[in-house]
Amino acid sequence: MHGSAAWSIALLLAAAQPKISRPEVLFIAHGSLGMRVEGKTPDLSVTRNGDVFEFAVQLATLQTGIELRDRHMREEVLEVQRFPVATLRVVNATLPAAKATGTTRGELTVHGQTRPVDVTFQVAPGSGYDVTASFRMNLRDYGMTAPTYLGVSMKPEVDVEADFHLDPP
Amino acid sequence: MRILLAFAWLAVAVLYPRPARAYAWMVRHGYTTCATCHVDPSGSGVLTPYGRAQGEILLQARWGKPGTEEASPAANFLWNALRTPDWLLGGGELRYMGLRTKIGDGPTTGDLILMQGDLAAAVQVSGFRASASLGYVTTTGSPAAVAGQLISREHWVGWAFDEGTLLVRAGRINVPFGIRSIEHTLFVRQTTRSDLNDTQQHGVAIAYTSEWIRAEVMGIAGNFQLQPDASRERGYSGYVEVSPLSRLGIGLSSLVTHAADDVFLRVANTRQAHGLFVRASPWRPLVLLGEADYLVQNPSGVPTQKGLATMLQADYEPWQGLHLIATGETLDLAGSGISYGGWLSAAWFFAPHLDIRADLMNRSQIIGTSRSAVLAYMAQGHLYF
Numbered sequence: 001m002h003g004s005a006a007w008s009i010a011l012l013l014a015a016a017q018p019k020i021s022r023p024e025v026l027f028i029a030h031g032s033l034g035m036r037v038e039g040k041t042p043d044l045s046v047t048r049n050g051d052v053f054e055f056a057v058q059l060a061t062l063q064t065g066i067e068l069r070d071r072h073m074r075e076e077v078l079e080v081q082r083f084p085v086a087t088l089r090v091v092n093a094t095l096p097a098a099k100a101t102g103t104t105r106g107e108l109t110v111h112g113q114t115r116p117v118d119v120t121f122q123v124a125p126g127s128g129y130d131v132t133a134s135f136r137m138n139l140r141d142y143g144m145t146a147p148t149y150l151g152v153s154m155k156p157e158v159d160v161e162a163d164f165h166l167d168p169p
Numbered sequence: 170m171r172i173l174l175a176f177a178w179l180a181v182a183v184l185y186p187r188p189a190r191a192y193a194w195m196v197r198h199g200y201t202t203c204a205t206c207h208v209d210p211s212g213s214g215v216l217t218p219y220g221r222a223q224g225e226i227l228l229q230a231r232w233g234k235p236g237t238e239e240a241s242p243a244a245n246f247l248w249n250a251l252r253t254p255d256w257l258l259g260g261g262e263l264r265y266m267g268l269r270t271k272i273g274d275g276p277t278t279g280d281l282i283l284m285q286g287d288l289a290a291a292v293q294v295s296g297f298r299a300s301a302s303l304g305y306v307t308t309t310g311s312p313a314a315v316a317g318q319l320i321s322r323e324h325w326v327g328w329a330f331d332e333g334t335l336l337v338r339a340g341r342i343n344v345p346f347g348i349r350s351i352e353h354t355l356f357v358r359q360t361t362r363s364d365l366n367d368t369q370q371h372g373v374a375i376a377y378t379s380e381w382i383r384a385e386v387m388g389i390a391g392n393f394q395l396q397p398d399a400s401r402e403r404g405y406s407g408y409v410e411v412s413p414l415s416r417l418g419i420g421l422s423s424l425v426t427h428a429a430d431d432v433f434l435r436v437a438n439t440r441q442a443h444g445l446f447v448r449a450s451p452w453r454p455l456v457l458l459g460e461a462d463y464l465v466q467n468p469s470g471v472p473t474q475k476g477l478a479t480m481l482q483a484d485y486e487p488w489q490g491l492h493l494i495a496t497g498e499t500l501d502l503a504g505s506g507i508s509y510g511g512w513l514s515a516a517w518f519f520a521p522h523l524d525i526r527a528d529l530m531n532r533s534q535i536i537g538t539s540r541s542a543v544l545a546y547m548a549q550g551h552l553y554f
């Protein structure tokens with residue numbers, strides 16, 4: 001009986017959580033000699049607790065288009081074995097009735113460390129919400145080192161963008 | 170007669186193609202700039218350590234090796250047989266070609282050509298940069314000759330600022346114009362005299378490389394390996410390419426030169442070329458390269474010649490290391506009719522530092538006042554150290 005109630009509560013919570021479709025999370029890293037590295041993943045999820053939204057990305061699914069570079073990124077920069085998920089927590093988030101743009105403060109947790117970030121967003125209601133958001137992070141703030149490979153150095157500043165549709169509840 | 174000579178020069182260029190190495194289709198991997206892989210920020214020539222690694226990671230057939238594997242030591246200079254200090258980058262290339270050509274109703278002729286037998290080296294110490302090549306060709310009279318059959322295609326010194334964002338250099342430099350491609354006998358390369366074979370010029374160049382823009386402009390002082398001085402062209406050449414997306418580059422090129430005694434026309438001549446080029450990879454296995462150049466020549470005593478040279482190339486890489494290439498090109502010069510050509514090519518980077526290539530080229534070309542069919546079969550083996 002106790003287990004059944006727990007399952008029921010879990011199912012109710014799951015049903016109440018927003019769903020994301022067409023997600024794409026993109027990071028753009030900048031390097032010396034005009035180097036630009038773009039990594040993408042569709043593996044974005046969201047949980048909602050009142051006016052708190054928490055977005056989560058499975059970092060092991062990030063792909064830059066070159067497998068060896070992905071391996072370096074996962075093993076030497078993100079250390080995904082130890083820190084598999086990056087989360088962005090946004091409090092006081094309300095879903096607008098009309099198209100809205102702005103900047104909000106979020107808490108980004110990467111590599112086991114949490115720092116505030118300013119997130120620029122656009123939310124367009126329709127059947128659900130079309131959301132785009134972006135922010136810039138500094139790898140050093142999260143205890144990571146910008147990689148250097150055979151003389152080509154990446155800068156610690158990384159731009160992150162997310163584009164997804166938040167399905168109607 | 171002089172115009173005939175100019176056209177004949179184009180035909181000769183078909184018969185005697187020469188070497189090059191620059192792979193503009195690396196844009197499929199998001200490499201819109203060249204400076205990460207080459208000491209020359211506009212591409213070609215001595216490879217950086219990063220470029221050498223990519224030669225194995227991205228260029229060469231993997232033969233079942235996982236893509237997450239590091240480049241092997243064999244990717245290094247001379248297959249790692251000779252280690253150089255970090256500041257010294259070695260290089261060199263050997264390219265040999267078997268060629269069969271048929272022009273018009275003439276007989277099919279065959280030739281074996283040493284396209285390239287070059288040693289090269291580059292120095293990078295702090296901001297100091299230098300690069301030079303020394304090679305051998307089987308013929309005399311090359312515009313790149315320093316003595317007899319000994320040639321030097323490039324030799325320059327320079328200084329890089331801001332970690333290589335800006336490079337100022339002087340010496341014999343590949344003319345910065347259009348797409349720096351391996352097919353140096355394309356109309357767009359021949360007519361603009363901006364191939365990698367032997368049309369380098371001495372001068373001073375400033376190159377800029379950033380994430381969104383790469384550019385180089387060169388003040389051309391003339392090819393000092395060419396005699397007499399009257400044959401040397403002076404002027405400028407340059408390009409700017411913008412990359413709004415990671416696998417797209419859109420560029421503009423411009424060139425104006427003057428020679429008191431044009432090496433082909435044997436009269437004073439002012440040449441202009443202004444063009445557009447595009448490198449795009451809409452789908453990773455496919456790269457489209459396009460270029461269109463408006464041409465103007467003002468030979469002394471002859472009416473101004475205007476024309477257009479174009480090229481469109483599709484490079485399809487179904488498996489890493491294998492490239493199937495289709496190229497179309499046109500040339501309309503002096504209103505004498507449109508020459509057009511098509512290439513079907515296959516290149517296979519099958520082993521460390523080694524590739525082979527086969528080309529079938531078919532041109533309908535205006536030579537003099539008449540149209541001729543030019544058919545060429547080429548098979549090449551290429552090795553770089």
